[in-house]
Amino acid sequence: MTSSTVTAPGTTSAKPRRVHLSDRARAERNLGFMLVAPALIVMIAVTAYPLISTIVLSLQRADLRFPDANKFIGLSNYGAVLSAPVWWQVVWHTVIITVVSVSIEFVLGMALALAMHRVIFARGTLRAIALVPYAIVAVVAAYSWNYAWSLTSGWIPHLLGLTSDPLSHPFGSYVAIIITEVWKNTPFMALLLLAGLALVPDELLEAAKVDGATAWQRFIRITVPLMKPAILVALLFRTLDAFRIFDTIYIFNQGANGTESISMLNYTTLLDRLNLGLGSAVSVLLFVFVGIIAFVFIKGFGAGSGPIGESS
């Protein structure tokens, strides 16, 4: 876009250049700045300030218990985190939980979305029912599942005829935690995918049907490609969310049996050990991971383009 003397605020994407603005344009631009200023100030206060403060803390030896020992120590906290075997263990645990639970949620969510899309009667009611797990408070859901898996009082070990406690070893703990996550978050996945399904024009599907395409071919060749932006947004949201998993693990076993996640480690370091420097370094690294995931999704798979999630 070539900049002209008059530019309506909000429509230009070119870099501001030193051009002669008319009084009116200048006034409009100033008005624009003033209108966005409150939002900008709030964003700086609630997002930028804590972020910068965390980064600053992560460069210090800052422990609430030893206030006299506070000092700037550069990147030592990052060195301590990255050189600790426990850090790479929790990264690995987090990756396992994220990949497995998001994959299952995607498959089930797609099935649920297709069912909700095709259903003819009581559409609103069925959608509302499907959303119930997502509406339940995460901690409550985690407690219910934890009781369900308990050997003495739960229905799951009883149903499966288990004699040993499934939650007392890593495999059982992972299964229980992942099932809880899947149960809780599949509706969210389904809802996002349902929005994507609405974008697929029926004419295309009918035309393909006339041409002799099977249901599977129509799904893979037409529905999925047209839904791609919605799929990527759904996967991106859920991956970012799953990567920060905390409540379910906290309720189940506080990270015992090799299920400690990055957020769980972050919590222990910050709130239990009161080591703000080290904990902030973990927070920043978690933030970096989340940034990388978002970047890969958006640049690598183009999640940001298309009809949904239009960004650039």
Place this chain on the structure above:
Amino acid sequence: MTLNWYVFPEPSGSFATAAANCSKASNGAYQIKINFLSNSSDQQRISLVRRLAAGDSSIDILAMDVDWTAEFADAKWIRPWTGANAAAVSQGVLPGPLKTATWDGKLYAAPLNSNTELLWYRKDLVPNPPKTWNEMIDDAIKLAKEGKPHYIEEQGAKYEGLTVWFNSLVNSAGGQILSPTNKILVDHTSARAAAIMRRLADSPAADPGLNVAMEGTSETAWEHGDVAFQINYPFVWSAAKADSPSVFKQMGYAPFPSVIPGTAPRVSIGGYNLGVSTHSPHPQLAFQAVRCLVQPVNQRRAAIKGGLAPVLGSIYDEPSFAKAYPFHALIKAQLEHYGLRPQTPAYADVSLAIQDTLSPTSSIDPSTVVSTLRNEIKNALSSKALL
């Protein structure tokens, strides 16, 4: 003047009565307002330290778990007790509880109540309670072979209870984890303690839920009736009495089992101490109020109504207390010949290091546990490494 007292939620109302009576007796000098914290000791600590570190002046008196003293004192969150105040709240207090309130040679809190774990067993299954851990595991294995209820309930979940268990075993084996000057003393006694934990975990005596068992789950399992032995605090007595009369009828109690045959055990002391916040605007009134709150009449009420073990030795000999607490002599003996969890400002880190090394108990390697533990505790004490 209002004094804010932050304390664990005491369900019997004894603390509320104590606070009201003390306020009245002060003739308007102060009014104690109780603020209940969460049930879990970890959560209580998190709520308190956030406020204390931020210099919150709305906390005057705080109930501290016995293993927080060094941390709170070194961070200068609580005031030391001196002179007449110190003398008043340490007079007649049993040696174990008093030690938990002391750090670096100074008294930092007034002992409020104590706690110690006993062995609870089924009289119908076990005619003579075992004297040592190995005897107990042998007895349980024998019961298992006979097809009778045989589980041993211990707290094997990855939380403070695991540290309590390990520390009791190490102390009972004649060892210590840390010296008072925070030198690491982990040695063969730790290996011996770890070997007992591993032996239990591998034997049929272990509840299948050992790796997730906490005090409450142990108690529930006990009431279920599949359990022959339980290591737990005295709250299980009144709980079983209320919830499971048939099990209660067969409920016996004995000292915590020894590690070395013929040598009395040293069991990790629990309970709470009362500290006065550095940021309290009325410290002198707060000291006075605490002196009132820990008076014998209040300890007696909390013991009889609420089941909290007193810290004053004289109460154990009173008939009314003996009736409510049939095992009073065992408790008193264990508080006199006690075990102490490591006293260090980095206690949260050290306990975490112990839990990391020993959880799950079924994977403990007694041959490497000493070196692993030394290494982990060294990292914990430096408070610079990730745990």
